[in-house]
Amino acid sequence: LIVSAKMNDVDPQAWFADVLARIAAHPVQRLGELLPWNWCNRNSQVNQAA
Template structure:
């Protein structure tokens, strides 16, 4: 890659991108990680789609308050998106977790996380 970079004008946008990747500590390794690990996605489309709701609701977020309201809104939004990413209905999960949390010991909290939670767990507790 260095040879191709040397043949390009330093002002060329592609040369700048190659330089950015090669000059940074660990950037080249991070950029090529998908070649060795099939779980790594080539794009960040999932993250961008998850954040689309934030952009659409931008005006509503102005009224969240500052800073406590903002922090609470971000916290709740991250819980909702995490539940959705784990194929869990956020409303059902939050309703169940919020009712069970006061009676749950610290060692069993991990069972309430979205990736461990299911309706069968909810029925067992009832």
């Protein structure tokens, strides 16, 4: 997991902390959104919107 995050230019600690905080309430059908390569895109979109 850590290597996958690094390969996608994601801070592994930030990604893992965010995933652990959200996974309990996250729908099982959308677990793919929490993968590092998708998490990176989602967070950049949120940051651009702010």
